Amino acid sequence: MLYGRGAETERIDRLLAQAVGGRSGVLVLRGPAGIGKSALLAHAERQAAAMGVRTLRGVGIESETELVFAALHLLLRTGLDRLDRLPAPQAGALAGAFGLAPATAADRFLVGLGALTLLAELAGDGPLLCLVDDAQWLDRSSADALLFAARRLEAEGIVLILAVRDGSHGFRPAGLPELRLGGLGPQDAARLLGETAGPLAPHVRDRVLAESEGNPLALIELPSALTPEQRAGQVTPLAHQLGPLPLTGRMQEAFQAQIHGLPEAARTLLLVAAAESTGDLAVILAAAQRLGAGAEAVEPGEHGGLVHVVGGELAFRHPLIRAAAYQGAPFTRRLAAHRALAAVLADAAKSDGRHADARAWHRAAACTEPDESVAAELERAAERARRRSGHAATTAAYQRAAQLTPEPCDQVRRLVSAAEAAMDAGQLLQSRALADRAAVLTEDRRERARIAGVRAAIEFEQGSPRVAHGILIAAAGPIADEDPDRAASMLLEAVRDAWFAGAPEPARQAVERLHALGLPPGHHLQSAVSALTGLADLLAGDPARGLVPIHAALADARHAEPGGPGQQLIMASMAFMVGDDEIGLDLATRLTDDCRAQGLVGWLPHALQNLASIQLYLGRFQDARACADEAVRIAGDIGQHHRLDHLQGVLAWLAAVRGDERTCTELVGRVHAHATGHDNVSSLAWTLWARALLAMGQGRMEAALEELTAGLAGATRHQLTTTLTVPDLVEAAVRCERADRAEAPLARFEEWATATGQPWARAVTLRCKALVAGSDEDTEARYAEAVGLHLNGGRPFEEGRTRLLFGEWLRRSRRKAEARVQLRQALDTFDRAGALPWAERARAELRATGEASAMGRAAGAASLLTAQELQIVRLAAQGGTNRDIGARLFLSPRTVGYHLHKAFPKLGVASRAELARLDLGT
Ligand SMILES: Nc1ncnc2c1ncn2[C@@H]1O[C@H](COP(=O)(O)OP(=O)(O)O)[C@@H](O)[C@H]1O
Ligand SMILES: [Mg+2]
Incomplete structure (x- = not known):
């Protein structure tokens, strides 16, 4: 009987009822030890059984936090016979994570996606309840995977309830609905x-x-x-x-008092059981036997209600009893318990990685001083965890190995490996602390270079790219002779950091050192080197010089085998620098597809950001928004703050073009709150442009002019984005009758446009010149040539704007019929793109030419959908199954089906076969 939990049980019952109706739900129960979290989970299980809902159970165990994917395996083990129904990369990642197949170094979030798909697969048989007790002790890999899945539950008919004890533990599942449990009345x-x-x-x-x-x-x-x-x-x-003990401590003391009253053999058995984490009765009994306690020693604990035995497992009735049994025992007895467990596991260890890991940890727990053989065994456990993408477990094992290492140079190597693994796990604070500890212990150049790599990556993601640059430069020099490849990679990263910080001099410095390395012709980093050399010149304000090597590197990249994701990203960004949208789209699409196919979740936000930018340039605003939205969700989940800033800047721009002031302002505010303190200049350039566009859409030309002028003078001045703002600045200046303020910026734009050789860029230059000149004998020729150049394709939003301005000029020149031709086309472009303020302006102009019914085209069907629905519908229209689409978008197939069916009535179709005939816009 549960007292006083009416509201709580009601909430759980409601979730279950919704699951029966096909909706998923997540709930985090939080509260102190003993408050009744497990009791509520038991209620959920009873209720589920009564409703015919199946239950899966997982639990975190305090001493198991270092065992990779232990808790997730527990939760999913009964469903593993369905692994073959998952997309191959997901199935491979799960099998590897659970040690069922040779592990491949899969992306850590692919395991989460696999877990989501597997759960959805299981829920295909009917609604499912997943209970995870003591989630504060989930091993980090399990927790990451589970939370990744939890955030994507939607229409599978799954209820996931996590019970979490309050305290200093790191488990903070942000963004999931939480229910705090207080004391009973x-x-x-x-x-x-x-x-x-x-x-x-x-x-x-x-x-x-x-x-x-x-x-x-x-x-x-x-x-x-x-x-x-x-x-x-x-x-x-x-x-x-x-006394001063908090309640939890007092309860634990009460349990300790009970345990003290037991016979010695029973106490020994409880201690061994507390030290062992899986509850495996055979292992516990064998280890207790070594310490002189026979099987009958289980009884007193069972009688006293401290433990119970079910099947081959022994469980404590409450985790506080386990803690009491362990902490209440003298230190030497605890060491003996671990030694006995290690000895028992030694035989099993040969055949099974999990036992080998447990053995390594028990041996470590029994150590009181450094011991190389134990440290080496832990290092092997770390390597096993790394192969299974259990980066957090890898960190823990290396870290403990380092503590137990007698030789300083081995110790440094293990500490640095721990730091690298922590970085891969996204535990940046811990990574930094480990790197700092290693740094004071070594003068070895190679180790110091590895440490610098870690520090710079953390600094780039969370601190300042400028500082990251400094770290890399300092550490690359000393290894230039012995390891030029590593030095080159570090220096390339330094150029990128300087670019993001908008710092020309540091970029040049890194490039000089790159050249001094003298990499041989044909070296695999050679085209990245020449591209980034160009980038440094571009940053220094010399596009004529900078774009030459970039063009060349891009031409090479088109034919070369694609490098790793890092190199592909560099190349895709280079396409932006030369304004070549065709290559840019090609590279960004390929990279995004690769990331999806291989499950490179960590790279995906950056890849999607590139794709979103290119779609933005191509006027495919809805696509751009869908990509950026998706990337924001993932970047948020995995803590890529820097990336979030950038993506939100792009989204702010897209909101501005729609005339959506509220969203734009909110996003800009968010970026400013974070990016300003972090030298994240490229994000700031986007927000600045967004605000100016918003102002222009609202007719506040002076505000736009001030904003953009400031952008050209401030920290953002070196950014490519800032160059791209110039045509807006020119228009705003002319509108404010301050054409003089447009001259210098226009010269800058023209220089870049000429260097790109892109027709659209030339067209925009001509339009700007026509605007600045006011009305002279060349005006018409300039506009006409611009319109002609736009016909080569390129950036439709720019084309629309050229036509709008040309139309306005024609109307003022009393050439109404010709004006209407331009304005109608402009209006059509703006309507298609959903650029409402510009569509409004074109419509008003058209009316002024005497066109009575300038209503424009009706908004396309696609505009009725949310960005996510549109993304799903497009893929379905191309023939993708729910499973394919789910694997691409990191959703369960059932959630995909749910969105499709929400979209159908909006589109006026009844089946996916009919989607193919719809115009889903671009
Ligand atoms: N609302 C309640 N009414 C009656 N007994 C309860 C209630 N909540 C918890 N208990 C009992 O209190 C004990 C501790 O609860 P438990 O769920 O294990 O706490 P927690 O999991 O939060 O540490 C258990 O014996 C449980 O049956
Ligand atoms: Mg509990």
């Missing part, structure tokens, strides 16, 4: 006490109620520690428990 507490405690003198009863703070476990356990005299109120009750 006085009446419920009194009822529970009355039911469980037996007779108590009234003032003793009041005292217990006060001490328990409504905590059910305390209400049950504190009285059980009372002597008959205390119960009767003849001596002060609970005196030994008063």
Whole structure:
């Protein structure tokens, strides 16, 4: 019987009812030890059984936090026979993670995606309840994967409930609905006490109620520690428990008192069971035997209700009992328990990686001083964890190995490996701390270079790219002779950092050192070197010189085998620098597809960001938004703050073009709050442009002019994005009758445009010149030539704007018929793109030419969909199955189906076959 949890059980019951209806839901139960979290999970399980909902259970165990994917395996183990139904990369990642197949170094989030798909697959048989108790002790890899899946649950009919104990533990599942459990109210507490405690003198009863703070476990356990005299109120009750100890500590003491009352063999058995994490009765009994306790020693603990045995497993009734059994034992006994467990596991270890890992950790736990053989065994466990993409477990094992290493140089190597693994796990603070510890221990150049790599990557993601640059430059020099490849990679990264910080001099410095390395012709980094050399010149304000090597590198890249994702990203960004949208789209699409196919989740936000930018340039605003939205979700999940800034800047721009002031302002605010303190200049350039466009759309030309002028003078001045703002600046300046302020910026734009050789860029230059000149004999020729150049394709939004301005000029020249031709085409472009303020302007102009019904085309069907729906519908229209689409977009196939069916009525279709005939826009 549960007292006082009406609201909580109702919420759980509602989630279950929704799951029966096909909707998924997640709930985090949070509260202190003993408050009744597990009891609520038990309620959920009972309720589920009554409704015919199946339950899967997983649990975190305190001593198991270093065992990779242990908890996730526990949760999913009964479903593993369905692995073959998953897309191959996901199935491979899960099988590798659980040690069922040779592990491939898969992306850590692919395991989460696999878990999501597997759960959805299982829910195909009917609704499913997943319970994860003591989630604060989930091994980090399991927690990451589970949270990744949890955030994507939507229409599978799955309820996931996680119970988390309050405290200093790191588990903070941000963004998931949470229910905090407080103590029971006085009446419920009194009822529970009355039911469980037996007779108590009234003032003793009041005292217990006060001490328990409504905590059910305390209400049950504190009285059980009372002597008959205390119960009767003849001596002060609970005196030994008063003091500074918090309630959890007092309950643990109560359990320790119970354990102390047991025979020695029983205490030994409890200690061994507490030190062992899986509950494997055979292992526990064998280890206890070595310490002189036979199988009969299980009984007293069972009788006292401290543990219970089900099947081949022994479980503690409450984690506080496990803690009491372990911490209450003398230190030397604890060491002996670990030694005994390691010895028992030694035989099993040969055949099974999991046992080998456990053995390594037990040996380590039994160590009181450095021991190379134990350290080496842990290092092997770390390597195994790394191959299974369990980066957090890898970190933990290397870190402990380092502590136990006698030789300083081995110790540094292990510490640095721990730091690298922590970085791969996204645990940046820990990574930095480990790198710092290693740094003071070594003067070795190679180790220092590895340390610098870690520090710079963290600095780039969370601190300042400028500082990251400095770190790389300093560490690359000393290894230039012995390891030129590594030095080159570091220096290339330094150029990129300088670019993001908008710092020309540091970029040049890194490029000079790159050239000094003298990499041989044909070296695999050679085209990246020449591209980034061009980038440094571009940053220094010399596009004529900078774009030459970039063009050349891009031409090479087209034919060469694609390098790793890092190199592909560099090349895709280079396409932006030369304004070549065709190559850019090609490279960005290929990279995004590769990331999806291989499950490179960590790279995906950056790849999607490139794709979104190129789609933005191509006027495919809806696509751009869908990509950027998706990337924001992933970057948010995996803590890529820098990336988030950038993506939000792009989204702010897209909102500005729609005339969506609220969204634009909100996004800009978010970016500013973070990016300003982090030298994240390229994000700021986007927000600046977004604000200016928003102002222009609203006719606030002076505000736009000020904004853009400031952008050209401030920290953002070197950014390519800033160059691209110039045509807007020119228009705003002319509108404000300040054409003089447009001259210098226009010269800059023209220089870049000429260097690109792109027709669209030349067209925009001509339009700007026509605007600045006011009306002279060349105006018409300039506009006409611009319109002609736009016909080569390129950037339709720019084409629309050229036509709009040309149309306005024609109308003012009283050539209404010709004006209408331009304006109609402009209007059509703006309507298609959803650029409402510009469409409005074109419409007003058309009316002024006397066109009565300038209503434009009706908004396309696609505009009725959310960005995500559109993305899904497009893929379905191309013939993708729900499973294909789910694998691409990191959703479960059932969620894909759910969105499709929401989209159908909006599109006026009844089946996916009909999608193919729709115009889904671009
Ligand atoms: N609302 C309640 N009414 C009655 N007993 C409860 C209630 N909540 C918890 N208990 C009992 O209190 C003890 C501790 O609860 P438990 O769920 O294990 O706590 P937690 O998981 O939060 O540490 C268990 O014996 C449980 O049956
Ligand atoms: Mg519990």
